[in-house]
Amino acid sequence: MAGELSGILEHVDRIAELDLDDVSPTSHVVELENVLRADEPHESLDRDAALAQAPDPVDGAFRVPSPQAEG
Amino acid sequence: MEMLELTAVQAREAMAAGDLSPAEYGEAWVKAAAGDELNAYLWRDGNGDGGAIAVERPGLAPVAVKDIFCTEGVPTTAGSRILEGYRPAYTSTAVRRLVEAGAPVLGKTNMDEFAMGSSNENSAYGPVLNPWDRERVPGGSSGGSAAAVAGGLAPWAIGTDTGGSIRQPASLCGIVGLKPTYGAISRYGMIAFASSLDQCGPLTRDVRDAALLLSILQGKDPCDSTSVGLEGGPSLPEQEDLSGLRFAVPAELARDAIEPGVREVFEATLETIERLGGELAETPLPHAEHGISAYYVIAPAEASANLARYDGVRYGMRAEGDSDLIEMYERTRAEGFGDEVKRRIMLGTYALSSGYYDAYYGQAQKVRTKIAADFGAAFDRFDFVVTPTSPSVAFGLGEKTDDPLAMYLNDFFTVPMSLAGIPAISIPAGLAEPQGGGPRLPVGFQIAAPAFAEQKLLDAANALERAIGFDARPSGAPFVGYDHIKRTGSGGEGDG
Numbered sequence: 001m002a003g004e005l006s007g008i009l010e011h012v013d014r015i016a017e018l019d020l021d022d023v024s025p026t027s028h029v030v031e032l033e034n035v036l037r038a039d040e041p042h043e044s045l046d047r048d049a050a051l052a053q054a055p056d057p058v059d060g061a062f063r064v065p066s067p068q069a070e071g
Numbered sequence: 072m073e074m075l076e077l078t079a080v081q082a083r084e085a086m087a088a089g090d091l092s093p094a095e096y097g098e099a100w101v102k103a104a105a106g107d108e109l110n111a112y113l114w115r116d117g118n119g120d121g122g123a124i125a126v127e128r129p130g131l132a133p134v135a136v137k138d139i140f141c142t143e144g145v146p147t148t149a150g151s152r153i154l155e156g157y158r159p160a161y162t163s164t165a166v167r168r169l170v171e172a173g174a175p176v177l178g179k180t181n182m183d184e185f186a187m188g189s190s191n192e193n194s195a196y197g198p199v200l201n202p203w204d205r206e207r208v209p210g211g212s213s214g215g216s217a218a219a220v221a222g223g224l225a226p227w228a229i230g231t232d233t234g235g236s237i238r239q240p241a242s243l244c245g246i247v248g249l250k251p252t253y254g255a256i257s258r259y260g261m262i263a264f265a266s267s268l269d270q271c272g273p274l275t276r277d278v279r280d281a282a283l284l285l286s287i288l289q290g291k292d293p294c295d296s297t298s299v300g301l302e303g304g305p306s307l308p309e310q311e312d313l314s315g316l317r318f319a320v321p322a323e324l325a326r327d328a329i330e331p332g333v334r335e336v337f338e339a340t341l342e343t344i345e346r347l348g349g350e351l352a353e354t355p356l357p358h359a360e361h362g363i364s365a366y367y368v369i370a371p372a373e374a375s376a377n378l379a380r381y382d383g384v385r386y387g388m389r390a391e392g393d394s395d396l397i398e399m400y401e402r403t404r405a406e407g408f409g410d411e412v413k414r415r416i417m418l419g420t421y422a423l424s425s426g427y428y429d430a431y432y433g434q435a436q437k438v439r440t441k442i443a444a445d446f447g448a449a450f451d452r453f454d455f456v457v458t459p460t461s462p463s464v465a466f467g468l469g470e471k472t473d474d475p476l477a478m479y480l481n482d483f484f485t486v487p488m489s490l491a492g493i494p495a496i497s498i499p500a501g502l503a504e505p506q507g508g509g510p511r512l513p514v515g516f517q518i519a520a521p522a523f524a525e526q527k528l529l530d531a532a533n534a535l536e537r538a539i540g541f542d543a544r545p546s547g548a549p550f551v552g553y554d555h556i557k558r559t560g561s562g563g564e565g566d567g
Contacts, residue, residue: 052160
């Protein structure tokens with residue numbers, strides 16, 4: 001995969017040659033104003049439903065292996 | 072008339088008038104979809120696995136949904152092994168709007184894994200075959216949706232387009248594909264690839280069906296703060312000529328990079344535009360050629376962040392075997408993701424890394440500004456910018472899988488519009504012999520318009536579609552769709 005990634009980066013590198021010092025970057029194309037939603041309570045996802053798709057749910061929580069290797 | 076031949080617009084009218092039973096019509100499509108030999112579907116309604124989306128008042132054609140849209144209780148894989156068996160706890164806004172409008176979900180369609188690909192060969196569940204030639208790809212990433220519509224397995228479909236993933240498969244399968252303006256349709260519940268580019272849109276037999284589907288899907292959604300919707304529409308296009316409309320061909324259009332057959336259809340379509348009263352001229356789009364470079368920095372960068380959530384903890388698969396937490400993460404992702412997804416996560420992580428951020432991500436975002444500005448300048452003088460949708464007709468299965476860069480260059484004509492966030496439609500414009508010979512295959516014609524000018528875009532595309540009169544279909548497809556040819560009954564417009 002290293003060769004493929006180098007090939008792609010070589011193509012991408014063409015934009016490094018463009019003189020864009022005075023250009024501002026675009027992160028989002030549609031002009032939007034920040035808005036705050038109304039702070040109204042609403043029903044959220046049921047806990048059992050949220051856990052139902054987990055590989056290893058237990059006691060209302062997601063169980064994961066120990067962060068530290070055993071032995 | 073055989074009911075599967077109806078366009079979705081006609082079917083809606085027939086059901087509203089009481090001339091067509093929604094139950095019988097829906098059942099006929101469930102049966103048609105069950106005959107899928109193209110690997111277009113990953114899940115189908117009525118397959119007996121317990122999943123289904125209930126529709127209270129059916130009155131619209133059932134829709135094939137790209138498997139990137141979350142559907143409550145119905146498997147949703149995004150074409151990835153890492154989401155095998157996942158049944159979401161909620162339904163995406165796009166699908167919810169369809170169901171509330173009376174459109175049953177006919178099935179979930181195959182796709183390139185996490186929408187990363189232009190051939191559908193990156194699906195963990197096998198490639199989709201092009202109904203025109205089963206040795207060829209349908210395009211991607213919405214390849215299953217495009218093949219389902221073209222192959223008579225669905226009346227219409229939805230997909231997503233990040234850099235061309237609706238338009239390119241529509242082009243390769245000989246159907247209509249529309250990428251609306253970024254923000255026209257809610258992204259809530261649409262599995263994220265590159266959030267600043269991803270947009271839902273219709274894949275249909277004709278332009279009027281696309282307009283109808285868009286009118287149902289579009290709208291502001293409190294669950295997606297970037298959604299804007301489309302004011303007042305769109306309504307079904309009626310326009311039959313292009314008089315007074317100005318069409319621009321990019322001056323830098325790389326004609327040498329386009330297959331001769333595709334070029335021929337493109338030039339013939341330009342003549343049709345002039346015959347309909349449209350004006351044609353060239354316009355400079357000097358930065359469009361850098362679209363691919365910018366896109367393949369921005370999209371992987373956003374993807375590398377978005378895909379961090381797949382860790383084997385909350386949903387999806389977890390790698391088997393004893394291990395500690397970090398090792399579980401690593402093994403789950405190593406086993407769950409395919410090569411292209413891994414490639415893009417690595418590219419994106421690299422482009423965002425300290426010391427390279429400005430050179431790659433920062434520079435790509437500046438190129439994006441320039442591309443959007445180029446389009447802005449073009450739209451000061453023109454109503455539309457037109458190009459071929461894809462530089463080639465459908466290519467062979469396996470032909471480009473060993474060369475990721477060659478695969479990326481398929482998106483050469485579609486990526487600039489995505490970066491600029493503007494709407495663009497691909498309509499079938501004719502057939503062309505592939506390079507290297509073989510039976511003739513569909514060629515798409517792309518029309519791009521200013522942001523939120525969907526109505527104008529659909530009106531013009533409808534006029535051009537009628538004049539072109541594309542009535543070819545894959546051999547063996549179980550219907551004669553494409554009803555725009557005969558819809559007026561005058562028979563006068565099929566002479567393009």
